Amino acid sequence: MTEYAAVPRQREPAEVVAELDRLNVWFPTRAGVVRAVDGVSLRIRRGETLGLVGESGSGKSTAGLALLRLVDPSAGTVRVAGQDVTRWSRRRLRALRRRVAMVFQDPQASLDPRRTIGASIAEPLIVHRLVDGAAARRQRVAELLDLVGLRRELADRHPHELSGGQRQRVGIARALAGEPDLIVLDEPIASLDLSVQAQIMNLLRRLQRDLGLTYLFIAHDLAAVEHMSDRLAVMYLGRIVETGTPAQIWRRPAHPYTAALLSAIPVADPQVERRRRRIILRGDVPSPVDPPAGCRFRTRCPQARAECAETDPVLVEVDPGHRAACLFAGDAVRAMSVTEPRRAGGSD
Numbered sequence: 001m002t003e004y005a006a007v008p009r010q011r012e013p014a015e016v017v018a019e020l021d022r023l024n025v026w027f028p029t030r031a032g033v034v035r036a037v038d039g040v041s042l043r044i045r046r047g048e049t050l051g052l053v054g055e056s057g058s059g060k061s062t063a064g065l066a067l068l069r070l071v072d073p074s075a076g077t078v079r080v081a082g083q084d085v086t087r088w089s090r091r092r093l094r095a096l097r098r099r100v101a102m103v104f105q106d107p108q109a110s111l112d113p114r115r116t117i118g119a120s121i122a123e124p125l126i127v128h129r130l131v132d133g134a135a136a137r138r139q140r141v142a143e144l145l146d147l148v149g150l151r152r153e154l155a156d157r158h159p160h161e162l163s164g165g166q167r168q169r170v171g172i173a174r175a176l177a178g179e180p181d182l183i184v185l186d187e188p189i190a191s192l193d194l195s196v197q198a199q200i201m202n203l204l205r206r207l208q209r210d211l212g213l214t215y216l217f218i219a220h221d222l223a224a225v226e227h228m229s230d231r232l233a234v235m236y237l238g239r240i241v242e243t244g245t246p247a248q249i250w251r252r253p254a255h256p257y258t259a260a261l262l263s264a265i266p267v268a269d270p271q272v273e274r275r276r277r278r279i280i281l282r283g284d285v286p287s288p289v290d291p292p293a294g295c296r297f298r299t300r301c302p303q304a305r306a307e308c309a310e311t312d313p314v315l316v317e318v319d320p321g322h323r324a325a326c327l328f329a330g331d332a333v334r335a336m337s338v339t340e341p342r343r344a345g346g347s348d
């Protein structure tokens with residue numbers, strides 16, 4: 001197998017591969033303007049996995065799509081490999097989509113059913129003019145199949161002849177074909193059987209280690225990305241509400257929303273599990289057409305106070321590298337962790 005040729009990289013001091021800076025992605029609809037992403041700033045550094053977590057509809061996929069300019073930013077900036085790609089023309093976007101690749105949740109939907117697996121994997125090689133000649137392309141496709149642990153003969157098959165796990169491996173091979181700086185993994189295991197999920201996670205980890213890949217890993221479940229991520233960002237209603245390392249967030253969540261997400265994760269130890277106190281959030285996520293004034297989470301926050309309706313909190317550092325957007329970051333969560341409901345005048 002030939003070596004995975006690294007794309008010549010432009011060295012930046014901070015090694016930030018991709019960055020969203022105060023990004024808004026708003027969709028005008030009949031019901032009003034959907035503020036899918038509303039003031040999101042994120043930095044993804046070379047070689048890391050950033051886990052982006054939040055409930056359905058929080059804007060995670062839209063933020064990921066913005067990195068490939070598959071949605072158009074309404075405001076703010078998208079930077080990839082040091083270049084501002086926010087307003088790149090359609091023609092230039094081809095180059096961007098080599099630098100940033102995406103693996104989708106449903107590999108069935110993301111592969112053309114009429115094309116062979118080989119043709120699907122070869123497509124990025126042709127579009128980005130990476131390999132000349134059919135024979136050389138066949139060879140590269142075979143190497144990419146090796147990389148993702150699929151037999152070379154599968155190149156001649158069609159997607160419907162493969163299992164879900166195999167199809168997702170093809171999706172990963174396609175993403176690797178352009179030797180991207182960043183791979184956006186949008187719930188890459190959510191549609192797979194449990195046994196296959198672990199295999200795909202192992203594959204993603206191995207590829208990252210061997211090829212030095214950078215991932216934005218999108219998931220709705222904190223437990224799903226915790227082991228894989230170097231840093232986590234928690235999204236709620238179009239905003240990042242907390243960022244930090246998994247250890248920081250797990251040990252001491254600072255935003256009440258994160259605390260609620262964590263409290264929903266079952267614990268293996270039965271004694272701890274019995275003592276575990278779930279924080280049940282009231283109501284549904286409000287509409288992104290008309291998010292609540294002040295803190296967006298206040299309508300569901302068990303610790304909301306009058307001030308929360310007045311001030312829209314920004315991310316503030318609660319520990320080095322650990323930030324939360326809550327006026328009472330840390331305090332509110334400590335109040336939620338007491339085992340008895342708090343009473344007036346109670347202390348903890």
Ligand SMILES: Nc1ncnc2c1ncn2[C@@H]1O[C@H](COP(=O)(O)OP(=O)(O)OP(=O)(O)O)[C@@H](O)[C@H]1O
Pocket residue numbers: 027029034035036037054055056057058059060061062063220288
């Ligand atoms: N093209 C679009 N037009 C209108 N609204 C959209 C569009 N794309 C997304 N939205 C809305 O934007 C919000 C965020 O959607 P998005 O898919 O980014 O969330 P998500 O956190 O990735 O959720 P899921 O896990 O369900 O994919 C949702 O309210 C969604 O309905």
